[in-house]
Amino acid sequence: MSLQYSKLTPATPPETDFPPPGTPDIEIARSVQPQSILLLAQQRFGLPGESLVPFGHYKAKLDMAYVDTSDSAPRGKLVLVTAITPTPAGEGKTTTSVGLNDGFNRLGVRSSVCLREPSLGPCFGMKGGAAGGGRAQVIPMEDINLHFNGDFHAITTAHNLLASLIDNHIHWGNETGLDPRYVSWRRVMDLTDRSLRNMVCGLGGAAHGVPRETGFDITVSSEIMAILCLADGRADLKQRLGNIIIGRRSDMTPVTVRDLGVEGSLTVLLKEALQPNLVQSLEHNPVFIHGGPFANIAHGCNSVTATRAALALNDVVVTEAGFGADLGAEKFIDIKCRHTGLRPDAAVVVCTIRALKMQGGVPRSQLSVPDLAALREGAANLERHVRNLQQFGLTPVVCINRFPDDTEEEMSLVQSISESLGVRAVPADHWALGGEGATELAQAVLDQMDEGTPEVNFLYEDSLPLADKIRTIATRIYHAGSVEFTTVAKRQLEEYESLGFGHLPVCIAKTQYSFSADSSVKGAPSGHMLPVREVRLAAGAGFVVAVCGDIMTMPGLPRHPAALDIALDENGLVVGLT
Incomplete structure (x- = not known):
């Protein structure tokens, strides 16, 4: 391993009597006493107390005046964490990002993770919070998932x-x-x-x-x-x-x-909101949480400010992009990297045996039953995401986020399929064991980075017309057979080109649950049609949004929203937040 801590010794993981498996995440989070955020910043980064604007004892904003992000300053390696197409079975991308960061720190690598802030909509709706899970969480969990620092x-x-x-x-x-x-x-x-x-x-x-x-x-x-x-x-x-x-x-x-x-x-x-937020994992490792989720209707990446700060302060930085690699990772590279000059040095694709079986047609009620045939069929979804990342010049490491009922035969099958794609698949137990369960994954990523810096490519050139950029993403990433633009969308594209915005990248807004625009189509469909109903110009952000299918930029609540289960107990503690 060539990457080592350059200044400080990593924090010792806390000696905590964690609650038994099956305990709600919020109770696991409360079982750990957080470290003072001012002390953490001083010990891990050498930052003075005045560099932070504390929001209580355990969360703060970082004054960027104390961080050297110039081109001449040292810069860490950037690891992009993405995932297969999401399912109700769960993939655990944020949990893996947190666990991987804890794993790096256990190996003696100075590392932080950059995550996106949770939205109150999903917290009180269907998806829940976004602070990780099990023993791979970020704390204070309630604050992060609710109002946090007000951004x-x-x-x-x-x-x-x-x-x-x-x-x-x-x-x-x-x-x-x-x-x-x-x-x-x-x-x-x-x-x-x-x-x-x-x-x-x-x-x-x-x-x-x-x-x-x-x-x-x-x-x-x-x-x-x-x-x-x-x-x-x-x-x-x-x-x-x-x-x-x-x-x-x-x-x-x-x-x-x-x-x-x-x-x-x-x-x-927005003056204070522009400053990145610093918190910590259950193992007292630094975590930056700043900026926007929702890679289905937005670009779905954490802030450039947080990423640059973390890279200036660490040897390795883990960052996540929203939903599957077809949405978050594509936008991370074609929008965020294009705008900023940042490039990932490695990538991780998160999958679970359960989710792959669901992609293969197994109903949620039967996911605990071994089914190698369905797993093999559903693995086509994993293969598509791996192949897509390879188009960008990345050789990802596949993380098999382990569930207790996964069998060794199922693990071996996913590893064999991954090997046939030219990538390594590593089981990880960070949900159950924290950083200890992710050290093998962390080592695999370090080994991948030691093989050399990848030549990351954009999917399309700036000069390509907007409509052709949309077609490129649809055909090369979604494997669509065609793209159909409504009359309104065609007129909007012509207008944006005439106004001089044809050079901008495009941000596809579509369902996150399928490579197609139909959320019910699982696996790795090909030859489908991508319907573009309207196109929105975000001239300030610097991209054009193509709204596809029936995706909504104002979601609705499910039949049983999470808000029905969230309350305060008799001691004033939040219950029901997941």
């Missing part, structure tokens, strides 16, 4: 301040000539509410504004969320905010935030 509230407020300023501008004379019929800036909230997807505002007479159609999206899909995640500092943040196109004049020329002159006020609201 999403700041983004929501900035987004809706802009919406209010737009309507106020129209009310008081509309000097920019913005046509109310062509205002494209909607409102957001960090909850799921299908009733707010489409609405009319400004009703009640002239004193209450100009009536127009609008609606709500979930905060994580906000362009301001993407801007915060992609901005390289305050100046870049302000520049990108000013570039946001809020609508059109009657002659279809765009009106920007800069035309309204309000980019300064939006930047003020």
Whole structure:
């Protein structure tokens, strides 16, 4: 192993009497006493206390003035964690990211993990929280999954301040000539509410504004969320905010935030939110959590600020991208890496035996029953994701996130299939054992990095027309046979090209549950049609969003939302949060 700690000894994992298997994650998280976040930053990074803005004792924001992220400064290796197509059986990408980071630290490698912040929508809806699971968790778990350090509230407020300023501008004379019929800036909230997807505002007479159609999206899909995640500092943040196109004049020329002159006020609201958040794992290893989830409707990567800070302070940095590799990993490379110059030095694809059997047609109730035939069929999904990453120039390590009822025959089959693809598959028990259960996985990733730095390739060139960029992703990553654009989508693409935005990368918004746009189609389908119903320009973020199939940017709640199970017990502790 060539990568070693350069300055400090890693923290000793806490001696904790963990609750027995099957204990809710929130109780496992409470069984560990967190370390002071100021002490952790000083011991692990050599950072002074004044470099952190503490939010209590165990979480803080990092002042980037104390971190040297210049090109001449040392930079760690970047490991991208992605996964197979998600299923209700669970894959454990965040759990694996946390466990892998703990595993690196147990091997004596200075490492941190960069995760994305949870949204309140899934926490109170269907998906649950995003702080890991079992003994591979980030703490304080309740704070992280609920309001955390207020970043999403700041983004929501900035987004809706802009919406209010737009309507106020129209009310008081509309000097920019913005046509109310062509205002494209909607409102957001960090909850799921299908009733707010489409609405009319400004009703009640002239004193209450100009009536127009609008609606709500979930905060994580906000362009301001993407801007915060992609901005390289305050100046870049302000520049990108000013570039946001809020609508059109009657002659279809765009009106920007800069035309309204309000980019300064939006930047003020996001000043603290731009700073990355520092917390810790159950094993007292540093964790950066900052920026946006939802790679199905957004670019789904943690912030550039957090990634750069972690790379400047560590020998290895683990980062996750949302959902399967067809969504998160593709956007990580084609959007985040394209914008920033960052490149992954290694990749991990997370799978579970249970999820692969579900991809092979096994119902959820039968997943604990060994079924090698279904596992082999479902492994086509894993193969597709591995092949896709190889297109980018990456040779991933496959992590088999072990469940208690997995058999050795099933493990061996996945390892054999992976070997036939030219990659190594490593079982990992981080959910049950923490970092101790991920040291073999960590060593495999180190071995992969020791073989040399990969030549990471983008899927398409900037000069390719927008429609062809969409077709490239659809055919090469999703294995679609064709792409069909609605009349509206065709017109929008032509308009964005004419405005000079044809060089931007594209962000595909589609179901996360299938390579196709049909969430019911499992495995590795080919020859299907990708329907593009509309295209949205995110000029400030620097990409174009292609909305495919029936995907919604404001999700709805399930029949039994998690909110029905979340409460406070008699001691004032949160229960039911997963």
